Amino acid sequence: MACFLVPAGEAIVTTVLTKAFKSKEKAEMDPTSEEVHEAVSAKLPFSKKLSWLNNMLWGGSALLAFEHVWHGEVVAWFPFLTAMENHDEAMAMLHEMSTVGVSMAVLVTAAWGVMVLASDVIMKKQELEDTAQLQEIKTGDSE
Amino acid sequence: MTLLITVFAACVTTVLWYKKAPDDSMRLGFLCLMYWGASLMWMCDAIFEYKEMGAEFFTPEVSDMINDGFLGLSVVALGMIIWLAYLIIKDPKGIVKKMLTR
Numbered sequence: 001m002a003c004f005l006v007p008a009g010e011a012i013v014t015t016v017l018t019k020a021f022k023s024k025e026k027a028e029m030d031p032t033s034e035e036v037h038e039a040v041s042a043k044l045p046f047s048k049k050l051s052w053l054n055n056m057l058w059g060g061s062a063l064l065a066f067e068h069v070w071h072g073e074v075v076a077w078f079p080f081l082t083a084m085e086n087h088d089e090a091m092a093m094l095h096e097m098s099t100v101g102v103s104m105a106v107l108v109t110a111a112w113g114v115m116v117l118a119s120d121v122i123m124k125k126q127e128l129e130d131t132a133q134l135q136e137i138k139t140g141d142s143e
Numbered sequence: 144m145t146l147l148i149t150v151f152a153a154c155v156t157t158v159l160w161y162k163k164a165p166d167d168s169m170r171l172g173f174l175c176l177m178y179w180g181a182s183l184m185w186m187c188d189a190i191f192e193y194k195e196m197g198a199e200f201f202t203p204e205v206s207d208m209i210n211d212g213f214l215g216l217s218v219v220a221l222g223m224i225i226w227l228a229y230l231i232i233k234d235p236k237g238i239v240k241k242m243l244t245r
Binding site for chain 1: 149218
């Protein structure tokens with residue numbers, strides 16, 4: 001009925017958060033300090049990770065909105081949702097939004113969480129490998 | 144059927160993205176995430192439908208399957224149109240800019 005509105009609402013929030021994080025990261029990165037610049041560029045910025053969630057939420061909501069247009073549940077005239085035309089259907093729509101819609105948003109966010117966790121583990125593993133390699137080179141030089 | 148077609152589209156684009164990675168100048172990552180997002184949402188919808196309908200969920204009417212199949216293909220096409228528009232607006236290779244300033 002209108003379950004896609006819940007992930008779309010979350011997408012608005014995450015888009016605003018992404019913009020805020022991006023400007024914060026830009027402000028934190030001082031181009032004159034090489035040390036800081038290296039540290040920042042070695043880590044994947046959080047705004048980049050949030051943009052994955054944005055793409056999933058916006059893309060999914062757009063495609064689901066199309067499905068609702070296909071089924072005649074979303075129309076081009078006010079109130080845009082056919083379920084809003086009578087009280088019973090409006091209640092059913094709200095119930096669907098609070099169950100299916102919320103579950104959709106939670107599932108997509110959980111999948112994103114797994115992606116972020118996996119990327120963090122990969123980055124950490126890479127960092128450890130790099131440190132070990134550097135240590136090997138250093139010990140080789142001292143010998 | 145719509146879920147199945149979208150999952151297939153997501154898998155194919157993910158393979159294409161992986162083949163090209165780390166070069167993402169075609170912004171295939173965006174298309175992947177869009178299809179995966181929609182797939183997850185439809186999967187959720189399918190779980191709720193299964194809870195309501197039970198085993199009947201797996202034996203849809205032929206007319207419903209055809210309608211859902213058309214919907215799935217249309218969704219894939221719409222996803223590609225959104226991706227193309229995004230690609231042209233972002234213009235990561237600067238081709239559109241070059242064409243306009245030539």
